[in-house]
Amino acid sequence: MIEHADIDTELIPILDKVSDPEIPVLTILDMGVVRYAKLVDDVVQIKITPTYSGCPAMDVIADDIKAAFKKEGYNVNIDLVLTPAWTTDWISEEGRDALEKYGIAPPLEAEADKDALLGNKKIVKCTNCGSQNTNLVSQFGSTACKALFQCEDCHEPFDYFKCLK
């Protein structure tokens, strides 16, 4: 399930209860922000990494993780790490599906992302009607990780999760 991070299987159910405060349909495991979670000498050691440097959600995520483990009777120590830098590749398949259902178009590959954000190609799929006849409204959306698009067919505005590599 999680190939890119070092996480004890027994801790997964607890981590899976913590969701991203900005995008509540995603768990922090779906987001790929948990890099390491192991029980060492009765203390759960956790490393998390920010999606964006200024992401205000990180403090909330750390608090939520602490609360989730405390509830299960664990002591927990959380460190913030910067390397390797987070990439949208770490969003799980389940996470990508959840994003789309929630109304946020999941990230494209790097080259396609560039074409989409420069308005060269219409490739971002509308989360409402599925049409690819969509236009970029703004390279920056409601949070640092998203861009704002609008569908030309159903006229619905929607967020697009920018590719970060």
Added chain:
Amino acid sequence: MKILISNSFSTSASISILNEMKKNLYNYILGIADNSLILGQRLGELCGHGPSLETDIALTNISLDLFGQVRSYYQYAAKIANNGSNEDTIAMMRPEREYVNVLLVEQPNTDFGYVIARQFLFDVYHFMFLTELQNSKDETLAAIAKKSIKEVSYHLRFSSDWVKRLGDGTEESHKRIQNAINDLWTYTDELFHQTDAEKKMIAENIGVDTLKLKETYYQNVSEILNEATLDVPELKYFQKGGKQGIHTEHMGYILAELQYMQRTYPNMSW
């Protein structure tokens, strides 16, 4: 007795070399971070005042990215200083002369043309700088650079795009962005002035040798300006001083707003 004295001499000498090294690294980090702090503060002024909702959100998003990067730098600087300071005291409690940002980033939001021109002239530099900083021998700085460059590539794309839209837009937008580029050009050379701390850190393979970036910087900037149908200024006289803590008259006003809460209610927190 003699041996003792010479021993204590060599110990204090090695301590002072270590301290010297730490001091240079500390100053070097502030030299990077202060640019982002002050530019972030300038962009933050536009929150709720941007020319359109989309650009308002974009500019404050960029501000947030810069503040996030600044936190990582200042946290690291505080660790090196090890004198009870923290990211907040470094950001909020220094007097004006101790801020070492370049003059470019403190220039005011005169109009949208100035906002974009300032951002563009800084983003081109910032992107090139971080590209190199990723190879720093200092692991923490390299890590911050690797994280930040992903964000800054979006900033650069945003500001370059707007330079082209304004330059190749209407007669009015062309005039405004050209004015801004002409006015701000005088602050670009300072980006490549090397302080003592920079020179020392370059020698240690920690710092970026910005002089090597200068020619490519002006090439990259000129390329976009040409595409935007704008003239590349032919200026021979440049302003400097920010890196030595000697700022333009705008700096005091920025700090008055930035520091107000901490000065009024020392050590307050949310």
